[in-house]
Amino acid sequence: MNRLGSANSPYLLQHADNPVDWWPWGDDAFAEAKRRDVPLLISVGYSSCHWCHVMAHESFEDAAIAAQMNEGFVSVKVDREERPDVDAVYMTATQAMTGQGGWPMTVFATPDGDPFFCGTYFPRDQFGRLLASVTTAWRDQRDDVLKQGAAVVEAVGGAQMIGGPRAPISGDLLAAAAQGLAKEQDQTYGGFGGAPKFPPHMNLLFLLRHHERTGSADALEIVRHACERMARGGIYDQLAGGFARYAVDETWTVPHFEKMLYDNALLLRVYTQLWRLTGDLFARRIADETAAFLLRDLGTAQGGLASALDADTSGVEGLTYAWTPAELAEALGAEDGAWAADLFRVTEPGTFAHNSASAPIDGAADRMKGVEHGKSVLVLARDIDEADPAIVERWRDVRQRLLTARNGRPQPARDDKVVASWNGLAITALAEHGVLTGSAGSRDAAVALAEVLADRHLVDGRLRRVSRDGVAGEPAGVLEDYGSVAEAFLAVHQVTASPRWLTLAGELLDVALARFGSGDGGFYDTADDAEKLLTRPADPTDNATPSGLSVVCAALVSYAALSGSTAHREAADAALATVGPLIGGHPRFAGYAAAVAEAALTGPxxxxxxxxxxxxxxxxxxxxxxxxxxxxxxxxxxxxxxxxxxxxxxxxxxxxxxxxxxxxxxxxxxxxxxxxxxxxxxxxxxxx
The missing domain is CATH 3.40.30 (Glutaredoxin)
Known part of the structure; x- marks a missing residue:
């Protein structure tokens, strides 16, 4: 019997009709595995994940594969966005076993939850063979399986970063971080590293603050270059605004089409601050459009911002967004269609066969399952913001007409759960945008969103991580929720001068210090009274989102400055020292912490x-x-x-x-x- 029909998570509900006898995460699933003496099969993903959809269609909707799963396992579905604590524990195990991680994540574990074999996406036939092999090993080689599980558990425990070396924040440390990022910069296309390429929002925020403190022209230019290339690339929605999760190529041309709340919230801050510092018109436009995207496309009827738009439409990734020259002509007429094709680099061969230099994009077609050749992702071939006013007006008219036509197509699904920490990031970004641009819409939205979090997610002094349809879910807030929401409340306090938000932020920080503190200046990601997992996660690295430690430090620094509390400032300094070595040695994984450190070193x-x-x-x-x-x-x-x-x-x-x-x-x-x-x-x- 599939038990996901009553779930609140859109991701779990996507699997409610599978022939797999799915269980939600919880004690009942563990008890059932013990009763049947079979392993757990823990499948972790999220609703807008393309390859999660692929594995679902290939395997979880297949009757034969489902029969194997039902016979040999208790299968558990986990929404990583709803339960980041569970995801963190098993991702550490997956990385320990395979050297890499990602979603969907597939974990085979003992009935006690100890992982003994981990992986990510498996094609149908390979997955079927794996199920058979694990079933046989559990039956015939149980001792070896248990030893393997014990070794993985030991490796996971050893991966915790509590009690490590310390490095107090200093100008030299932050200079080393900026220099490290400069060495890794892609000087041609902007950003850092090669494909796949993710928007480095937190590193850019750090470099902007480093420029302000030190006057470094190089730091500012790294930000400006990356921001311009991203905003002109396919990773940015040239019609509706908003950034996709990442690009599959180094040129920012071919996006992985899912749009996440957290990416756009953090990028809104970057483009707003870049405009403040430079006056670049393109930065102001992208900031305004990103703010509009957040409120228009992610706003929910009950208040709060939805977590994501799917990468797929009708099972095809990018179907909504790609164009042919003929489709442009149909929407705009022959003359404007040809003009738009030139401006947006829409060609007969299409993006998935050629990039802007008419050279093949390595592997792009393979990674874009379902998008037909001859389709193009819209990119901005040349600067438009400084163009002749008549050209700008024509561009605006063409954009609106194309967006109207695109809105008539099938649209990607939306994951409408409201995640506390990600809404917190958006509140802070909207507050900054509203104050600097004078946008009453952004300021009012920041306050209204804060009201939603305070009234719906704050229950008996503790945060709930998610809500949906106006109802808070059961999962308890993790450290990143407390830090992001506290930082957001402090931003709203500054916008409104209302003491309520300062008080609420202080209460959240007191919970963070009391329930999440490690006793040595660091923090765990889960509270001391939270559900006991395989290990208690404590990851200080900034990845797709700021780490819990980083956002708590940001809130502690601001709260101390606003309230005059030296105790909170001392807690921030101690916590930042725990990630000092990470900032100096691996700045790409400590961007938000480094940005907070810049503020702390400045005063703030x-x-x-x-x-x-x-x-x-x-x-x-x-x-x-x-x-x-x-x-x-x-x-x-x-x-x-x-x-x-x-x-x-x-x-x-x-x-x-x-x-x-x-x-x-x-x-x-x-x-x-x-x-x-x-x-x-x-x-x-x-x-x-």
Whole structure:
């Protein structure tokens, strides 16, 4: 009997009609495996994962394969986005056994959950042979299987990074990190490394802050180059905005089409800050379009932002997004169709046969299962933002008409569960975008999303990780949820000057320190009273999303600056020291931690602006937001506003709005003009 029909996870519900007797993760599945004396088959994936869909169609929907699974195993489906703790434990095991990981993840384990054989995607015939081999080994070579499981468990336990070396944050350490990234930069196409190529949002955020602190022109140019190439590539949706998860080639041309909330939230911050620092029109456009994508395409009816759009449409990856010259002509007419084909590099051979230089993209067609040859992904062949106004207007008209035509096609599915940590990342990004661009829509959305998390995900002082259809799920929040949501609440506190958000952030951080702290400055990813797993995960590396440790450090640094709590700052410094060696030696896997370290090393600045009218467009407030380096905390409100420590004892000078600039809890004399404030911050006020 398949038991997934009552699940709340869209991923599990995708498998509710499989002939496999799936169980959700839980004690009942373990008990059933013990009762039947058979192994567990734990399959981990997520709803927008292309190869998860492929394995489902090939194997889990196949009656013969399902019969093998039902006879020899208790099969358990896990949504990695809903249970990142379970995913982390078994991913460590998979990497220990195979040297690599990914999704779908396939784990064979004892009835106690100890893994003894791990892998990722298996084609149908290979998977069938593997099932038969594991069944035979469990029956005839049980002792060897158990020994293998014990060895894997030992390897997983040894992979924990609690109690490792320390390196206090310093300018030299962050300079080494920036230099390490510069060495790995792809100087031709931007970003780091080769194919597949992921948007390095956290590393770019670090480099922007490093540029602000040190004046490094190289750091800024690395960011600008990567951002321009990504935004002109196929990884960026040239019609609707929003970035795909990654590109299968080094040129950013062929995307893996799934769009994730967390990528777009982090990239929104990067493009917003790049525009603040450079005034580049393309950066402002991409920031605006990404914010619009988040709210338009991921907003749910009950509030909150959905987690992802699928890579596939009707079982074909990229079906919604690819075009032929004939399709452009049909949508636009012959003249505009030919113009669009040239601008968006749509050719008769198609993207999947040729790249922009008319050379084959290695393996792209094989990786794009189902997308027919002759189709092209839209890329921007040349700069448009600085073009003649008439060309820009034509481009805007063509984009809208193509988007209207595309909206008439079958659309990718949407995973509409609301993930606390990813919504937290989006709130912080929208708050920054709203403040800097003056977008009331972004500011209001940030506040509204914070209300959703506070009212729906915060239950009896503890966070729930997911909600769907307005109902919070059972999985407990992990460390990244506490850190991201606390950081988001602090961003909203700065936007609103409401003490509620500062109080809630402090309460979340107190839970993080008490329940997740390791006792040596570091953090575990699960609480001390959470479900006991094979091992207690503690991964400080920044990968697809910031690590729990990194976002908790970010929130601790900001909270200390906003509240005056030295204890929280000391906790942040101790935690950052645990990832210091990672920042210095492997900066690509510590981008968010390095960005937080830059803010901590800068101070961060604490700016209080006392005013009698928060609604007016105050030049002093604008100067603060434009001149202050990343990581600065800024609160605007009436003097001595109750519950807002940064505004305590901050009188108006001469009846005018007055700015107080502090660092490390030490303040300069107050100023009342934008120029004086910019001087305090070491920058000249910039007009946009």
């Amino acid at each position: 600045y604490e700016i209080a602006i006392a005013t009698t009218d928060r609604t007016a467009a105050d030049p002093l407030v604008e100067a603060a937001h434009w001149s202050a380096p990343g990581g600065t905390v800024i609160v605007v409100g009436e003097p001595d506003r109750p519950g807002v420590p940064l505004l305590a004892d901050r009188p108006l000078i001469g009846g005018a709005s007055t700015a107080y600039v502090c660092r490390g809890f030490v303040c300069d004399r107050p100023v009342t003009t934008p120029g004086d404030l910019a001087d305090r911050l070491g920058q000249s006020p910039t007009e946009r």
